Amino acid sequence: xxxxxxxxxxxxxxxxxxxxxxxxxxxxxxxxxxxxxxxxxxxxxxxxxxxxxxxxxxxxxxxxxxxxxxxxxxxxxxxxxxxxxxxxxxxxxxxxxxxxxxxxxxxxxxxxxxxxxxxxxxxxxxxxxxxxxxxxxxxxxxxxxxxxxxxxxxxxxxxxxxxxxxxxxxxxxxxxxxxxxxxxxxxxxxxxxxxxxxxxxxxxxxxxxxxxxxxxxxxxxxxxxxxxxxxxxxxxxxxxxxxxxxxxxxxxxxxxxxxxxxxxxxxxxxxxxxxxxxxxxxxxxxxxxxxxxx
Numbered sequence: 001x002x003x004x005x006x007x008x009x010x011x012x013x014x015x016x017x018x019x020x021x022x023x024x025x026x027x028x029x030x031x032x033x034x035x036x037x038x039x040x041x042x043x044x045x046x047x048x049x050x051x052x053x054x055x056x057x058x059x060x061x062x063x064x065x066x067x068x069x070x071x072x073x074x075x076x077x078x079x080x081x082x083x084x085x086x087x088x089x090x091x092x093x094x095x096x097x098x099x100x101x102x103x104x105x106x107x108x109x110x111x112x113x114x115x116x117x118x119x120x121x122x123x124x125x126x127x128x129x130x131x132x133x134x135x136x137x138x139x140x141x142x143x144x145x146x147x148x149x150x151x152x153x154x155x156x157x158x159x160x161x162x163x164x165x166x167x168x169x170x171x172x173x174x175x176x177x178x179x180x181x182x183x184x185x186x187x188x189x190x191x192x193x194x195x196x197x198x199x200x201x202x203x204x205x206x207x208x209x210x211x212x213x214x215x216x217x218x219x220x221x222x223x224x225x226x227x228x229x230x231x232x233x234x235x236x237x238x239x240x241x242x243x244x245x246x247x248x249x250x251x252x253x254x255x256x257x258x259x260x261x262x263x264x265x266x267x268x269x270x271x272x273x274x275x276x277x278x279x280x281x282x283x284x285x286x287x288x289x290x291x292x293x294x
């Protein structure tokens with residue numbers, strides 16, 4: 001199968017010890033992975049060709065613009081050295097997508113299927129990042145609106161899946177926050193709070209954030225997983241360049257922990273998953289549970 005062959009080859013391209021876990025390549029486990037549940041969420045006004053490219057043309061690992069993979073081998077086998085996110089220019093950005101996966105997560109008690117929406121934060125960790133170059137001349141209100149669209153995709157996914165709880169994390173507020181010292185107050189809440197009113201009729205409960213103390217719940221994957229994962233959509237804070245998981249066991253971010261304990265690197269790449277679905281999110285239309293299902 002081409003997807004599996006690509007996954008095996010892709011694993012060899014990472015800098016040693018940065019790749020997704022070896023068990024992902026177990027042929028028996030591979031057959032149990034729910035590739036057909038993966039869905040890419042994108043803004044309705046995005047160019048679909050750009051969306052397809054940003055899903056396909058990703059880098060195995062990019063940490064603060066340091067590329068921890070063999071760029072020549074990537075080019076030889078897959079046709080590009082660097083991710084499609086670099087195709088943006090100072091006047092625009094490539095699409096900000098989100099990818100839903102029904103992930104297989106390794107817990108001490110065995111493998112568990114978990115609903116995860118991978119949201120991409122805007123990267124201000126270095127001045128070389130396209131996001132830094134684009135946003136540094138824009139008012140903060142523009143960044144807030146962009147983040148509102150990021151979070152709106154999580155609500156849309158929960159509605160599609162008929163899930164009543166979203167467990168959120170500080171997307172963009174860690175290493176990516178850069179000059180925004182008060183990211184939670186200045187960016188996250190202004191982006192997120194209006195969505196609570198927008199989606200109040202959908203019956204979605206927000207977990208993982210205390211609106212009074214302005215703090216996110218801590219903890220790492222898989223320890224923070226609840227016993228009942230069937231009705232919770234977990235949020236992963238992903239990267240604009242990399243495969244899901246980024247540096248995996250060498251990456252101590254939330255994304256790295258999801259990567260080292262799950263199969264989302266292969267579920268969320270069209271190099272290794274030919275069953276991915278695509279779902280446009282209309283920013284002017286509030287989806288309901290009666291809208292078309294995936």
